[in-house]
Each structure stands twice: as C-alpha cells, then as structure tokens.
Amino acid sequence: MPEKAYDMQQGIIYQRNGDEVLTGDLYRPKGDGKYPVLITVHGGDWRFADASLYKHWGPYLAKNGYAVFAVNYRLVKDKTNLYPAAIHDVRAAVQFLRQQAATYQLDPERMGLMGDSAGAQLATIVALAGDQPPFSDGMQPTTKVKVCIGIYGSYDLTAKWEHSNRYYPDNNIAQGFLGSSLIDNRKIYVEASPLSYVTRDNNQTQFLLSWGAKDKFVDPAGQSIAFMHALKQAGFSVRSVVLKNAGHYWASEPIRIPGTDSGYLAPRLLQFLKEKL
Numbered sequence: 001m002p003e004k005a006y007d008m009q010q011g012i013i014y015q016r017n018g019d020e021v022l023t024g025d026l027y028r029p030k031g032d033g034k035y036p037v038l039i040t041v042h043g044g045d046w047r048f049a050d051a052s053l054y055k056h057w058g059p060y061l062a063k064n065g066y067a068v069f070a071v072n073y074r075l076v077k078d079k080t081n082l083y084p085a086a087i088h089d090v091r092a093a094v095q096f097l098r099q100q101a102a103t104y105q106l107d108p109e110r111m112g113l114m115g116d117s118a119g120a121q122l123a124t125i126v127a128l129a130g131d132q133p134p135f136s137d138g139m140q141p142t143t144k145v146k147v148c149i150g151i152y153g154s155y156d157l158t159a160k161w162e163h164s165n166r167y168y169p170d171n172n173i174a175q176g177f178l179g180s181s182l183i184d185n186r187k188i189y190v191e192a193s194p195l196s197y198v199t200r201d202n203n204q205t206q207f208l209l210s211w212g213a214k215d216k217f218v219d220p221a222g223q224s225i226a227f228m229h230a231l232k233q234a235g236f237s238v239r240s241v242v243l244k245n246a247g248h249y250w251a252s253e254p255i256r257i258p259g260t261d262s263g264y265l266a267p268r269l270l271q272f273l274k275e276k277l
Contacts, residue, residue: 005030006062013097015089015154019072022089024071025051027058036110036277037067038103038149039093043117043251046086046177047076053116053252056262063263064270066277067106071095073122083192087135087249090126094143103256110277111146111211117218119178120153121194124227127205128197145205147277150217152211155227156195158182163219198230206237206276212246217259237276241268244253 007028015022029035038061042053054070061068073083073089094111101108115123129135130143154160157174161182164172175181178188190196211224218224219232231238243250243261250261259262 006059008058008062012069014071015092017089018141020074020234022070022072022074022092022139025054025058026092027062027068027070028106029062029067030102033105034107035065035067035105036112037069037097038105038112038114038147038273038277039090039097039123039145040068040070041073041090041113041115041119041123042070043115043119044075044266045173046118047173056252056255057114060266061270061273066273067104069093073109076177079179083188084135084261086122087125087130087192088137089145091130091135092144094126094130094165095141098141108141109146111145112149112277113145113151113272114149114151115153116151116246117153118173119157120150121157121192124148124150124153124155124194124207125192125197127142128194128202132197134191140193146268147206147208147273149208149210149272150224150227151265152196152215152220152248153209153222153227154218155193155223157193158189159219159222160187161189163222167216195227198234198236200234203231203234203236206229208239208269208272210240210241210243212243212248212250212261214245217248217249240273241265 009026011023040054051070058068071093074085096230098108113123127148160174253260253262
C-alpha cells in the first residue's frame, strides 16, 4: 500500500507504580481512523535500553497503516524490579491501550505485541498467559492479542540459564532477571518461560518468529526453533523469518530495503500483519 504520513506522541503515561511513571511513545498513521496497533517491547537483558529502540519500526509501520506503542518498563537494577515486575508493566500497557483505544483512534480488536530479545520474552508471555495466574490480577480488560512477533527471544528460561552458565557464566541474564539460580529455584524458571504456556487450548494468538542463524548470545536451536516447534505441535498459526547470516542485536537497526537485517524482515512482517491483523 502507499506510504502514509504519521504522527508521534512521546511520553504517554500508561501506568504509575508509586513514584515511578511508565510511559510509551505512540506512532500513528496521520488522519482519522481506527488503526490496528502493535505494542512493542524493547530488549536489553531486562536491564538496559528504552522505547527508543523502536524509533525505526514506529515510523515504518505507521507509514504503512499500523500504529505502534513503544513502551518503557521497569528495568532490573540492584536486585530491584525483578520478575514479574516487567510482565505486569507490559500487561498494563495492553490494558491501557484497550481502554483508551477510542482516544487514540485505535482498534481494540486488532491489537498485537512485538518484542526483541528480552522484550520478546515479555511480549510472548503476556500474549500467552497475561490473563492467567500468576500474572493476572483479575482486572479487565483482557490482555489477549491477535498477533505476536518475537525476534530472537528467550522463550525457555531454563535453557537460557544453562546456555549462559556454559558460555557466559559472569553474565547470566536470566538469573539476574529472576533473582535466583536455576539450581535454587527451578520452578520460577518454568513459570517465567513463555514455552510453559504453549497449549492446545491457548492457541488463538498467531505468531511470527524471527532470528539470526548465527546468533551466539541467544541460542536459536534452544530458543526460537524449539519454541516454533512447540507452537506448531499445539496447533498455533506460526510463521518464521530466518536470517542466515545475522547474529543478535539487529532489530533496532535502520530499516533499509535492501541493506539491513531489519530491512529483510520488514516486508515479511508487513505481509504477516496484512494477513493476520
């Protein structure tokens, strides 16, 4: 479709946690409408970065007819904001947009989640289990979404801990996020893994998974590929985009078609959204 102009609103408050204010940046096609929307969740080991990592995807998608709400969430710092704080924040962002859809000219029935790396873990677990214990607070509206896009995510935190313990023992980010070692609290690793919620009775959300085949930081075989197979076994609609020569960290690159790894994903993501959202 022809590219459209877009509007951007920075710093929209979607949640208050005591003295901490959580915000998001909304990219939206210009003009009146009832636009489908993606809530995007940045990566950064659950410790770093912010919503500006989606400063390229926001305009790109908005120009093509899709609103983007790029969110900030509580980051782990000095053993504060540990799991499940960030999951509750992403849930709150979905609920906020659903409640305020008319205000921002969004379609509450055409919502999706998108995340990269640590953000993919947050996006996928909310998509799969946001309305379930232990994450649901019983408050409406629902956090169910039509689509979820995960880019080189950690979907099995048990496998992530084991991979990090072998190759990056001084930087075990799953342990930092959960606040406990796998050998001390295996249960929390299972609970925090999106893979744990891939069941046949929960297969309404449609998935797009993308990863680089040369990713050394998040093992594709133990994460994206294993997660994709589990989704298929449970009857989910799932599509994959594999970048044969890519590693990690490319999702926030400028989108140049052709030219960048994100530029390779971009038209394939648009086609997925056109069909599924």
